[in-house]
Amino acid sequence: MKRVIRIMLVALVVTLLFAAFANAGPLRAGAAAVDIKVPAGAITCGYGDRAHSPHVGVHDPVGAHALVLDDGAAKTAIVGVDILGIGPEVRAAVVTGIAKTGIASDHLLVAATHTHSGPGHLYRVPALEMFFGKFRQDVLDAVTSAITEAIVTADSRLQPAAIGAAEGTIKNASHNRRHDGGMVDEMMSVMRVDTAAGKPLAVVVNFAAHATVVSGEPVYITADYPRGVYDAIESKLGVPAIFLNGAQGDQSPGNPTNATGDQYARAKALGEALAAKAMEIRDGIKPVPEVTVKTAYEDVALPAPTMPLMPKPSAPYMSMAFDNALLAAVPGECISEIGRAVKAELRKSGKTPFFIGLANDQLGYILTEAEYNYDFGPGQSKGGYERTISLFGPKFGDLTQSKLVELARKVSG
Numbered sequence: 001m002k003r004v005i006r007i008m009l010v011a012l013v014v015t016l017l018f019a020a021f022a023n024a025g026p027l028r029a030g031a032a033a034v035d036i037k038v039p040a041g042a043i044t045c046g047y048g049d050r051a052h053s054p055h056v057g058v059h060d061p062v063g064a065h066a067l068v069l070d071d072g073a074a075k076t077a078i079v080g081v082d083i084l085g086i087g088p089e090v091r092a093a094v095v096t097g098i099a100k101t102g103i104a105s106d107h108l109l110v111a112a113t114h115t116h117s118g119p120g121h122l123y124r125v126p127a128l129e130m131f132f133g134k135f136r137q138d139v140l141d142a143v144t145s146a147i148t149e150a151i152v153t154a155d156s157r158l159q160p161a162a163i164g165a166a167e168g169t170i171k172n173a174s175h176n177r178r179h180d181g182g183m184v185d186e187m188m189s190v191m192r193v194d195t196a197a198g199k200p201l202a203v204v205v206n207f208a209a210h211a212t213v214v215s216g217e218p219v220y221i222t223a224d225y226p227r228g229v230y231d232a233i234e235s236k237l238g239v240p241a242i243f244l245n246g247a248q249g250d251q252s253p254g255n256p257t258n259a260t261g262d263q264y265a266r267a268k269a270l271g272e273a274l275a276a277k278a279m280e281i282r283d284g285i286k287p288v289p290e291v292t293v294k295t296a297y298e299d300v301a302l303p304a305p306t307m308p309l310m311p312k313p314s315a316p317y318m319s320m321a322f323d324n325a326l327l328a329a330v331p332g333e334c335i336s337e338i339g340r341a342v343k344a345e346l347r348k349s350g351k352t353p354f355f356i357g358l359a360n361d362q363l364g365y366i367l368t369e370a371e372y373n374y375d376f377g378p379g380q381s382k383g384g385y386e387r388t389i390s391l392f393g394p395k396f397g398d399l400t401q402s403k404l405v406e407l408a409r410k411v412s413g
Helices: 002-021 088-097 126-132 137-156 225-237 263-283 336-347 384-388 396-412
Strands: 028-035 063-070 075-081 108-112 159-169 174-176 187-195 200-207 241-245 251-253 294-301 314-322 325-329 352-356
Touching: 028 137, 028 159, 028 200, 063 137, 063 241, 075 137, 075 241, 088 108, 088 137, 108 241, 108 325, 159 263, 159 325, 159 352, 187 263, 187 352, 200 225, 200 263, 200 352, 225 241, 225 263, 241 352, 294 396, 314 396, 325 336, 325 396, 336 352, 336 396
Parallel strands: 075 108, 200 241, 325 352
Antiparallel strands: 028 063, 063 075, 159 187, 174 251, 187 200, 294 314, 314 325
16 A cells, blocks of 8 residues: 555656646747837827927837747747837737737737837827827837737747846946935846857846936937947847836936937947946856746736726736746836835745836836825925826835736746
8 A cells, every 4th residue: 555655646746747847848939120110290209398299300210129939838929119108009909910920918028118209199098199199090000010020020030049037236327216316226137048059049138217318309219228228239149139128117217337428329328338237147147948938917907097097997917937037017117116126026936037117008107105195395296296197096006016926926936
């Protein structure tokens, strides 16, 4: 009888091990970048003082940068797009457009870099059209066709690959715009993706700062500092770079190299500094070819809105894990305190944390209760500017933080 029990226990252990690694297999990956052809007369989106000023030209291209992963069980896409936010119209069109790739909607992570100099006109909600431009189908088509093309092209380039991740610190690349000397997030997370032969395939960079180096008029289309990231990495490695913004709700761009010159030169310098740090981190990563990509995706019920700008019952929250990377993706602009708290929880898994803001939808600013009610003093609005576009009340930050941690725990085991 004891021998039978031992045999049964061994069989159970083997079964459990097989179940744990059944989806692990040789990774395939592909990457691509596609420029957005912004239609003439489109306004840019992000600054109220130029909300009705059409762009007069393109300083540097905005685009979609995609990475597709296939672990043998499912395909997953990670996409960064040079626009202000991902509205439901954008995501819905992309889901339809990539259906032929076999990438399920709950395996699609599409996030905005939050440039304030990309195309507007992407929201059908009347209240939002006042700020982001009256909805234009041709602009939506231009944006979503570029995203779709980037994903489809990346999918067509799938090949045996290896992946890994790590994080590092960069000083003075951001500062807190709500509080002088306030909390910042100096951590950058990086994914290294190589071919099976060890050649570069893609680099993913995750860092938190508003893409607002460039402002004012005349209005030109620009990706802002992410363009410096793309160009520096792509010129050195010859492969696409994907930039994913973080918890940038209270983070303004810094000037780590004390760059001078006009605003475009300063944006380029910041991007190049971020790229240099990303390359340093990348060079220390040892990618692995056998991975399981796990995702958790949930349409989370939202609190009652504090104002009728965005009447919606739910929004998508997402987590993803593979090898030593653990991603949390939120559909809005969290302040740094929330992002740092979530990443601290993610690190407990032993994996490199990625906090990705402005992903899969756009719910406005997400604050802690203390920051939502912060008293800035006489003549200042309670909670500051960010509260005016924090649409789901003082408890929304707590809900967001707990949900992201919950989803991350589902995929990190």
